[in-house]
Amino acid sequence: MDAPEYGDASQVLRRIFGYDEFREGQQEIIEHVVAGGDALVLMPTGGGKSLCYQIPSLVRKGTGVVISPLIALMQDQVDALRALGVRAGFLNSTLDFDEQRTVEATFRAGELDLLYLAPERLRLESTQRLLDAGDVSLFAIDEAHCVSQWGHDFRPDYLALSALHERWPDVPRIALTATATPATHAEIASRLRLDDARHFVASFDRPNIQYRIAPKDEPKRQLLELLRTEHPGDAGIVYCLSRNSVEKIAAFLAENGITAIPYHAGLDAQTRAANQSRFLREDGVIIVATIAFGMGIDKPDVRFVAHLDLPKSVEGYYQETGRAGRDGLPSTAWLAYGLQDVVQLRKLIDTSEGDDAHRRLQGAHLDSMLALCETVECRRVRLLAYFGQESKACGNCDTCLTPPESWDGTVAAQKVLSAVYRLDRERRQRFGAGHVIDILVGKKTPKVIQFDHDGLSVFGVGADLSAGEWRGVVRQLLARGLLAVQPDHGTLALTETSGAVLRRELEVPMRREPERRAAKLKAARVAKTAPAAADLSEEATAIFERLRAWRSATAKEQGVPPYVVFHDKTLREVATLHPSSLGELGTVNGVGENKLAKYGQQILDTLAEI
Known part of the structure; x- marks a missing residue:
């Protein structure tokens, strides 16, 4: 079977994905990979990373192989691509033998645009022989921070991905992550041998x-x-x-x-x-x-x-x-x-x-x-x-x-540290934060009385603050390393820097929490709405809800998540524009050729019923 002609990157963006313009940074990355270059991409979640390997996979000859740690989500990812008319498949442990053989045969025949694999499967010699038997257009390494010991989702199987370039030296590689400090960034490049690749670092800001x-x-x-x-x-x-x-x-x-x-x-x-x-x-x-x-x-x-x-x-x-x-x-x-x-x-x-x-x-x-x-x-x-x-x-x-507000918490800090010092040095005792706070506010609990701690010189010296405020003081001292938690029973102890505070050689400014007003915060959140998602009118809201109901029923019937049919953002735009023809509907962001053909008349019929 001949591979479909998808066109260049801009045509694929419009025809398949239904968007007129690339997001910031996408086009440069896509053109670099389409031309056969290696890339390391740092881009925030929701920034459009997936298109950076999906579009090159459709433009370049062969099948794009995506290495992803997300076995439980591969089905949904493939469903979303198939809904766009993209020939996608996956190989993982959820498939039975016959299903696996079918996907492998489809790949060998050149009838897949994208193939998703877990890193564990890619290490198998049988999988490597399969890829040798087909035509691989690129390797995409998703969630690339999993290779880093500095990161928080380390996966040892990702370390073997450095061998991709050795076995398939002519196949471009693109590694992508949304989470990378400079240290993580450097380790990803080193471990995946992408030092000579072009690095693309987008802003991590998510203003919404x-x-x-x-x-x-x-x-x-x-x-x-x-x-x-x-x-x-x-x-x-x-x-x-x-x-x-x-x-x-x-x-x-x-x-x-x-x-x-x-x-x-x-x-x-x-x-x-x-x-x-x-x-x-x-x-x-x-x-x-x-x-x-x-x-x-x-x-x-x-x-x-x-x-x-x-x-x-x-x-x-x-x-x-x-x-x-x-x-x-x-x-x-x-x-x-x-x-x-x-x-x-x-x-x-x-x-x-x-x-x-x-x-x-x-x-x-x-x-x-x-x-x-x-x-x-x-x-x-x-x-x-x-x-x-x-x-x-x-x-x-x-x-x-x-x-x-910021306030001078030096005296408050000295009171806490003095209480901990006297319990530890004078009484050879250590206690948790709650007990120390009871001593400071002068609360005669059974435990305070039992240990005669109401006789300490620091008993009651903190009556000027509430117990809740003292918890904030202790929390901030712990946060700054001016107070320590002992691993045995979670008791408090002094640190090397505590003495500087007690001698007043170090000032301790502290944070005082303001009263949060939910209404103000919510109003600010709504005000940050992107232009394409401005608040809907009452009429448009009613239309949007009807479209959501249609989408839910359609998704349930097809056994896919609703967003695979259309995103909320697309339905909002439909509700606002109220298109009366397939041509008008086709101008909406997120409505590509395949979805227009598949769902277009249903949407127009839904709109006509309102």
Whole structure:
């Protein structure tokens, strides 16, 4: 069978994908790879990375081979391409023998435009012989940060991908990731032997995402308020560190009338697959998950990502929050953060397996995450600086919209450190933060009385601050390394720099949380809407909802996620323009030739019924 003639890159963009213009940076990358050049691409989630290898695969002769760690999502990725009229397939452990033989035969016959493989399968000699028997147009290494020991999703099988160039020296390679500090970037290039490749580094800024970090104060209640006031009926992801927390939060949300389902490694594979499928294929579902969930999720209409526990690194936080708003519409990244998070993660690092170098690396990751949480500056400026990029205050994060106050916390810090010193040196005792705070505020708990701690000179010296304010002080001291957590029982201890504070050789400015006004933050989030996604009129909203209903029914009938049919952004534009002919409908972004032929008349019929 002769391969279809797709045309050049611009023709493929319009005819297949339904877009008139490339996003910033895409065209240069695509032309470089089409010409046979190797590329290392750093581009944010939602920035259009996939087109950077999909379009060259359609323009170049042969089959583009995509190496992806996302076995559970390959089916949806291939379905999305097939809906566009692209000949795509995958080989992984979910296929039975006959299905695998069919895909292999199709590849050998030159009847595939894209073939998805897991890195584990590519290492097999049988797979390498298969690729030798066909015509490979390029190798795309997706989620390339998985090769890096510096990253947060390290996959040892990615290390073998350095051999691609040795076996197939004439086939161009493109490695892509949305998460890379300068150190990770350098390691990807080295391990994949892409030092001589052309490097493309886009801005990591996602201006449609509003970053917000709130002090923990009944986090379940805080989460419920966020969902009810700002995201009713929206799809979203809630991240927790433990499986137990995932189960409890999912149950809590369900009890309060919100469609929420759990996802973690402790669930059996069938349940995980069913819950992931439901999240992808239904509108308005919230998934509560550990970080086992999310890499490669293409769902474009995730309106929020919430963290109920502190992420272990800025890389993890950035990639997880990046799963919100892939369609460019306003979205929220919300994190509840408290003293116990710092205590728990410090303790986990100190007791973790691995050598001192590993623990130092984990500690450095956590320090950077804490600096992001405690900053009085723009969150986005701090976040982008971590990835080596300069920016200006964004006006769309909590510190820009409701700036925190900075106050001289030196005396408060001295009181905490003095209490810890007296317990440790005078009494040979160590206690956790809660007990130290009880001593400072002069609270005669049974434990305080039992150990005669109401007789300490520091008892009651902190009555000027509330217990909640003292938790903030302790949290900030831990964040800055002026106080330490002992790995044995999570007790507090002084550090090498504590003495400088006690001697007043070091001042300690601290952050005081302002009162957050949800209405102001929500208004700012809506104001950041991209021009193509401006607020719909009442009439257009009604049309949009009818189109969504049609899309849901169509997707269910075909067994694919709704976004495989059309993205929300495309339906919004249809609702606004109200096209009356196939020609007019074909001018809408996201309506390519295949989708116009497949769904065009159905859309016009739906519009005519309204």
